[in-house]
Amino acid sequence: MENTTKKVVTRFAPSPTGFMHVGGVRTAIFAYLWARKNNGTFILRIEDTDKEREVEGSIEHIIKSLKWFGLDWDEGPDIGGPNAPYKQSERLDSYQKYAKILLEKGFAYADPYTEDEVEVFRKKAEEEKRPFLYREHRPDLSAQAGNPPTWDGSKPLRFKVPEIKRYEWEDLVFGHLSAGEEALDDFILIKSDGYPTYNFAHIIDDLEMGVTHVMRGQEFISSTPKFLSLYDALGIERPHLVTLPPIMGKDGKKKLGKRDGAKDVLEYDDDGYLPEAMINFLSFLGWNPGGEKEIYSKKELIEAFDISRIGHSGAMWNDDKLDWVNKEYIKMLSEGEKESYIFEWLPKELQIKKLVPIITERISKGSDIKTMIEAGELDFFYKEPVYEKEKLIYKDTDKEIIISNLKNALEVITMTEEENYNKENLKTLLMELADSLENRGQILHPLRFALSGLDKSPDPFILADILGKEETIKRINKAISNLSS
């Protein structure tokens, strides 16, 4: 079963039933990392066999999402590959071919019942509190045997389980797994609309595409015996099975799914999250390299990734931690990158270089800038502050002292030559003044407030620097006259 010389091939096989959410992306990331780590192949395959649930535009959406994350595939839509096509609806010939093989081997038959009839069997079993098994109603196949079995495609094609037994298998994450006979049944291979079911199609595709590691969520564990019985019937080697633990919703109770508020991953783009931060964060949901380092670039993730370190239990989605990771990535941006990242969220009049650092250290994602603007935290820059003059008073300092301190500050600022007018010099000069006082706040607070008009703001040196000499003088003068009136 083990063949270490075989080139690693993984795939991400979403169905186009809507947007992609973080669970799907995490599966894609793991498959991607494993392929890249082993210099293998990462395939993107579209599983569009359910025409009922298909949502128009989702293939494009999936592709766009994957591209945003930088998860480039080696074979798949757009770029093709040796096993094209990569859309199941275009691979119907393959499924027919293997259906025929199964038919000839006696492991497939036309389902004689209508959907309603099967439903009656199911209801009856339910009433009798027995598990429903289709194979208990399996028609007499001896009539078909001998001759080339007939199946005209008007009825669904069912799989005939070769052997009813307990299946045991090795999962690279969960280890030894097993399931009893009740997990085995005559499932449908090809539906009456001519499209194969997932159970059948993915196995044929994985076989033809040479997939070595099948990574998927743990919702597939219970149907694994069905897959195994099909491998047996086909007489093919089974790939390595790698089951991923689920990502749980914020309440920690349920698997994170679309109906539990899982967002379209592109919304994270809209909110200003960085794709590498997302990959880093998502990789650490259910996997951990073991050290104390938490920030891993994509390259480092590829090196460190190891299936044996994937966890077994569900990991709860945590927005706070994501924000922290994203902030770490913002900090790592170059000055130029920070600027363009921040500017994207700013109106023209606020796209000023000097604003970049003070915004950068106050946000963890782009959309926080929107919040800052809405809260008026950047108003000081282009609007003269409006405030109650009492706010200029530091604690219970005498008003006259505040006025004289502001006058002193004004003098220092006025005397500063334009070419020396920067936050470092201003800080040196003003701090000298402040230190001569019994409390620095007696000058620094009114100064800061005169410039910003805000309870919370950057320090006065930065403010004075950003506002420029002229505007700074103007605002201090105004504060002095306010207080004097």
Place this chain on the structure above:
RNA sequence: GGCCUUAUCGUCUAACGGUUAGGACAUCGGCUUUUCAAGCCGGUAAUCCGGGUUCGAUUCCCGGUAGGGUCACCA
């Protein structure tokens, strides 16, 4: 309900028979300081319960409890 599976701070996790059970996020406190942010330092906080096995269990086994998954002509 049957079957499968999981279980370490609030959260993500490390420790794969011997540790004062480690780290990160969050939280709380301190420093810096004029406020906020950032930064630095520190605190609170966990092995689900009960039995075994063992000189010794977070770790191995069994049972319980709780959670999750699954029982489709969906994937």
